[in-house]
Amino acid sequence: MARAVDVPELVQQARAGRPRAVARLVSLVEDGHPALREVMAALAPYTGQATVVGITGSPGVGKSTTTSAIVTALRAEDRRVGVLAVDPSSPFSGGALLGDRIRMQEHALDPGVFIRSMATRGHLGGLSWSTPQALRILDAAGCDVVLVETVGVGQSEVEIASLADTTIVLLAPGMGDGVQAAKAGILEIGDVFVVNKADRDGADIAVRELRAMLRLGDRHQEGAWKPPVIKTVASTGQGVDEVVAALRDHELWAGESGELAARRTRRASGEIEAIALTTLRERFGSFANGNRLTDLAVEVVAGRLDPYRAAGRLLDGLNGG
Amino acid sequence: MARAVDVPELVQQARAGRPRAVARLVSLVEDGHPALREVMAALAPYTGQATVVGITGSPGVGKSTTTSAIVTALRAEDRRVGVLAVDPSSPFSGGALLGDRIRMQEHALDPGVFIRSMATRGHLGGLSWSTPQALRILDAAGCDVVLVETVGVGQSEVEIASLADTTIVLLAPGMGDGVQAAKAGILEIGDVFVVNKADRDGADIAVRELRAMLRLGDRHQEGAWKPPVIKTVASTGQGVDEVVAALRDHELWAGESGELAARRTRRASGEIEAIALTTLRERFGSFANGNRLTDLAVEVVAGRLDPYRAAGRLLDGLNGG
Numbered sequence: 001m002a003r004a005v006d007v008p009e010l011v012q013q014a015r016a017g018r019p020r021a022v023a024r025l026v027s028l029v030e031d032g033h034p035a036l037r038e039v040m041a042a043l044a045p046y047t048g049q050a051t052v053v054g055i056t057g058s059p060g061v062g063k064s065t066t067t068s069a070i071v072t073a074l075r076a077e078d079r080r081v082g083v084l085a086v087d088p089s090s091p092f093s094g095g096a097l098l099g100d101r102i103r104m105q106e107h108a109l110d111p112g113v114f115i116r117s118m119a120t121r122g123h124l125g126g127l128s129w130s131t132p133q134a135l136r137i138l139d140a141a142g143c144d145v146v147l148v149e150t151v152g153v154g155q156s157e158v159e160i161a162s163l164a165d166t167t168i169v170l171l172a173p174g175m176g177d178g179v180q181a182a183k184a185g186i187l188e189i190g191d192v193f194v195v196n197k198a199d200r201d202g203a204d205i206a207v208r209e210l211r212a213m214l215r216l217g218d219r220h221q222e223g224a225w226k227p228p229v230i231k232t233v234a235s236t237g238q239g240v241d242e243v244v245a246a247l248r249d250h251e252l253w254a255g256e257s258g259e260l261a262a263r264r265t266r267r268a269s270g271e272i273e274a275i276a277l278t279t280l281r282e283r284f285g286s287f288a289n290g291n292r293l294t295d296l297a298v299e300v301v302a303g304r305l306d307p308y309r310a311a312g313r314l315l316d317g318l319n320g321g
Numbered sequence: 322m323a324r325a326v327d328v329p330e331l332v333q334q335a336r337a338g339r340p341r342a343v344a345r346l347v348s349l350v351e352d353g354h355p356a357l358r359e360v361m362a363a364l365a366p367y368t369g370q371a372t373v374v375g376i377t378g379s380p381g382v383g384k385s386t387t388t389s390a391i392v393t394a395l396r397a398e399d400r401r402v403g404v405l406a407v408d409p410s411s412p413f414s415g416g417a418l419l420g421d422r423i424r425m426q427e428h429a430l431d432p433g434v435f436i437r438s439m440a441t442r443g444h445l446g447g448l449s450w451s452t453p454q455a456l457r458i459l460d461a462a463g464c465d466v467v468l469v470e471t472v473g474v475g476q477s478e479v480e481i482a483s484l485a486d487t488t489i490v491l492l493a494p495g496m497g498d499g500v501q502a503a504k505a506g507i508l509e510i511g512d513v514f515v516v517n518k519a520d521r522d523g524a525d526i527a528v529r530e531l532r533a534m535l536r537l538g539d540r541h542q543e544g545a546w547k548p549p550v551i552k553t554v555a556s557t558g559q560g561v562d563e564v565v566a567a568l569r570d571h572e573l574w575a576g577e578s579g580e581l582a583a584r585r586t587r588r589a590s591g592e593i594e595a596i597a598l599t600t601l602r603e604r605f606g607s608f609a610n611g612n613r614l615t616d617l618a619v620e621v622v623a624g625r626l627d628p629y630r631a632a633g634r635l636l637d638g639l640n641g642g
Binding site for chain 2: 132272280284307308
């Protein structure tokens, strides 16, 4: 099924910044293509240059518009920018991505911007498997900054955003539950908070409440990063320079404090683990193990075996080969 | 940290239908408590009796109201009912669960109904790890039917719903994207489609479009299940008996066609695999392996190693012990 891939050629073209080669490599990640092993080996020496910025927030807060405005600001500084729009492929949100992409059109012809949407249709190790690999591709392609925008609002999107070097949490006034939602967990993952659509009623209240909640958080240690809360109107560009400045401040702080190295190590740990677990899942289902997993499942369904003992037997089988 | 648990006593009480014991066991699942291994071994012989019905759909379609109405209908037939509300703990949806639960209050004092919400805060193997174990508890506690209601709308919720013996997909007219969303993947997982809030404008259009789309699907084989599309007004109970009849029809068909056994084997396979992978993750991070994973991650961050090779070394370490 897998199409033949000329990896050295693709990698060379991607490193030269050819958009089609970059797109093709990201597609290989989406497909879980076997050539990825060779691709990642070839790219490894050229990675670690890009700053990865995660952007997350509820639908309707203006994620795509904000991302686009940040791209514009970064391009004004002549920085090469990658945008990775991650779609966890909720069957219920299908189509949202395509519509959102239209807002990025203004950058479509800029050779200094790579825009890639990535869906992972539940296969393999999911987003924790694919996102770091796609980031590595954009990194090796020479991006100075990669913006990772997650489309949804679930656990996995937040996890993706929190894999970044810097995470922007986007809110909007009048979302009803904006600040309420913030209480539920996103306060911990945000390095920069942006209240977008700040020309609307309630923006100042949202900012004030958010700041109050951040003060209640546990970031009071000496030298800890104090997440700024910035008002923007992304559609007009208002406030976006301030966001870009905050990103730079955080990058600087993270580099000096050791936080950047810690996050990148955590990201790589997750990636290695996801690849290892995917490999094991393939082994569970592989011919060498026959239908071991299914046989065990039948025993569990019949109540003759409990799932823990079944899992133990499955793992015993691994060592036996 | 883990509280001592008298497993034989708890299991005995749960089997006798004591709600507190059932609740405590489900809490052990939420916590990933080490006593679970013993719990599942003790429960194994008493499982496989309950019919598991998944209920999924976008927010606002009336999942909780419908679930509650189905519970009422099943109780009228004197069947013991468990309700497992699964919350994938999106930081953005925090609080939604509590509000929804209020609609279930009318069953709170009925000793023939167990209602448990379960959140899995991203720990361990997530929902694929915890949901089957919670189902097993409700099953062993004597439930004839367990309704699994997922709170969110993401990939994982759909996966949970599709683990059921029978899956209800809930839609509502005037949701704008209801039918549009249906195209994106939920058509395949639904065994029974319910257009709730059928007293609203657009209900007949929604039903007609849904039926047309289902005809386009690939369920035309001889003997295949033809998913019915049923209109309900769950708040008044209208149409709910028809839903319950459809559940029974599907249960019958699934039993005779072998689909029930196939689904349960698939569910147990997923559970065994999730437990096995969780065990391995613990080994990766365990003292015996030192900081092997972190050491490898540092090499990957530095670009001296690619993630696939790192994963290979991690797995090599497993066999070495």
